[in-house]
Amino acid sequence: MAQDTNQQKVTTSQKDDKGPWGAVLVCGGGIAGIQASLDLSAAGFRVYLVEESPTIGGGMARLDKTFPTGDCATCIISPKLVECMRDLNIEVMTMADVTGLVGEAGRFHATVLKRPRSIDASKCTGCGDCWSACPVRNHPEIPDDFLPRLELNKEETTHLDELLYSYEGEPGAMMPVLREINETYHHLPRTILEQIASRWGVRLAEILRVASFYDQFKLQPVGRHIVEACDGTSCHSRGARAILERLQEIIGVQPGETDKAGRYTLRTVRCLGLCASSPAMRVNGRSFGRVNLDRVPEILEQFK
């Protein structure tokens, strides 16, 4: 820790019984900590600002704008950073952790552990050359390759191997691959998506973004039979709502849900293209046109 050269300048008020007395330790050098330190200093306290990272500024320094006014974040925080560093009453301790605190209100004793910075801070111009020159420390952290959490079983592995092999080198393979997995498992199992992310070297989030965009891709397991009620304009005009209500009543779930026994998943679909045979529905890809309320239970019964 640097010598406390400013000891003498510490407020005269320390000796004055009426004014502020003592010092305050602020933990965290984000915008809240900085502002608190400045206010305390202005009020006449000696402030120790402890920050664990190499610099103060925190999250706000990374932002473009602030809510709700949309003001420029840097424009707000920069003057405060400079002020904080120049304030003789504030001692900024970066790369430091508060490791102990004893005492009581008004008479605390804090222990602060300061990690080495390995440079002479008084000579630092902020050029950044030390970063590349340092053989040991401060290497930028490269995250490990993404590794799936769970291994696949043999059957799943073979299927995935074949699938990925058949689309190897093909541009835009994401959609057909996801589609085939969705067809095989009736949803997109997380473990398989993780495997694909790892093998293709793309982030899982990228795959999930595509997977969650399309209606037909399901991230949760579905029932044995997928019941789709058409909710297109023609079907709507020919009584699709009543058909859907009948399906909800028999299966006992809302659209998008699966019944407890895992037998049916009910969905609505915007137009099956059977508009001249409306109202229409579909179970496991098998279409039924000119459906009426009496036929609904009959159709469902065909799928055990």
Add this chain to the structure above:
Amino acid sequence: MNQHIHTAEDLKGVEAAGLTTLYPNRLKIVVGSASCGIAVGAGAVEAAAIAAIKELGLDAEVTRTGCIGFCSQEPLLDLVVPNGPRISYGNMTPEKTRSLLSAYASGKDLRLDMALAWFAGEEYILTGESHPYSPPENAVAGLPEWSSLAFYRSQKKVILRNCGSINPLSISEAIARGSYRGAMTALTGMTPEKVIEEMTKSGLRGRGGAAFPTGLKWKFASQASGETKYVVCNADEGEPGSYMDRTVLEGDPHAVLEGMLIGAFAIGAREGFIYVRSEYPLAIDTLQNAINDAEKAGLLGDDILSSGWSFRVKIRVGAGAYICGEETALLESIEGHAGEPRSRPPFPVTEGLWGKPTVVNNVKTWASVAPILTRGAGWYAAMGTERTKGTTVFSLEGAVKNAGLVEVPFGISLREMIYEIGGGVIGDRPLKALQAGGAARGCIPPSMLDLAIDMEDRPGESVMIGTGGIIALDDSACMADMARFLVGFFLDESCGKCVPCREGLRQLSGIMDRICGGSGSEADLVLLERLAGTMKAAAVCGLGGMAPGAVLATLQNFRPEFEKHIHDKSCPAGVCRCLAKK
């Protein structure tokens, strides 16, 4: 068929093979087995026919065909009698099939009492030739001829030329009716510039709804710089109430492949993609089969028809997102991303798939290409109106007696469409409204029935039926409920990329819920109009810009009905359950 087709003679050879299966020397039983037929029991009819043949020892064969368009008569079964007529039977059941075939087996009785119509002949649009059937005298006495049926009288089948007449799994039957003649003409006898010129002269405009001149689009793409170019077929027919693209893919997939081949040659593309929505599994299978056949015949691949030109087509399947019907969203999806639209410009003709020049056309547009080349631009341009040439396909459905696919030249009136072709409203109830041309067009009143169908709106003259779906609504429909339904559809399908669409639709939907739920106020209508204006001005893509039209148009045309919901708390049609029926 395994040999490659190189020359016109080779094509003739395949044609001969196709004719023998089209018109065999024994009884041919044809079952309409497109999705619309299967959904109402074509499978059982086909099984009954096969069983009956076995049982009766009939010398006959059973084949499948696509949808001939008369969907309200499905399941349809046709008998093609050697040296006799082709007779179509509607609303078939397994029982009716058995009795028909046993009557035929016992004494060549064609059970005309059950029949719908007979065919005088088959017209081959691509070649201009025809194949007449020659039934013996009195064989079909009293039965109407197919093209004299009210449903077919005004139709002109160009896009649907082969649907319902060939086995969609047979490339030789397609070739027998003239398929790939257009490709032969273009690839072996024309320059790409000449092909584009012919397309421009024909006046063909995009049939997906936006009506952009096809020749111009191709010209832009051919002039765009870059070695790699693509052609894409938009078969993501998400518009509720439209199913003609499905029918073309299920009934005549080679029409699309041939169109794409010609387009690729014209703009200089070596690769093509067909983006089909996942709700159409049969279309995907049929198309894949057609691609395999075309590759085996050398009509796709390298050195096609000995012209040195190579072209390949791949299918990409959607996953249930309406927005992917928008061309830039579709391209994003093919590239393997979430289907969010891109800002335009740049347009796909200069920066499309993977940043390369790309022509995206609808199924119907691609299917219109080959006849223009075989019959000439002049022949095509002679159909339709002064401003909008050619034919297009409409799907006529809802409360009409004759529901199905209708292909007519532009210019016929909505009244003809509903009351002549459609045969009027079911139960002869009054027609209340039409939901026509896509969900974003809202509902139009019967007072507009005399306007001509076109690709653009001209007040007092024509009405735009962009995507071709025409849903007739009788007096049991509530207009506020329809508006609420249509907004709900767009709310579901908004991709959420831009705020005007994502939030605007949520608010519009809330307003319609209030009106239909009995808590609407006059202020809601004002807010609705303001909101719609903002969405139109500020949304990123067509979906957000067009969606408020669904409510606005309906409100404009049926304002008194909305006001009844607000002021009297009543729903005249009795659809909105929270409200009294008055």
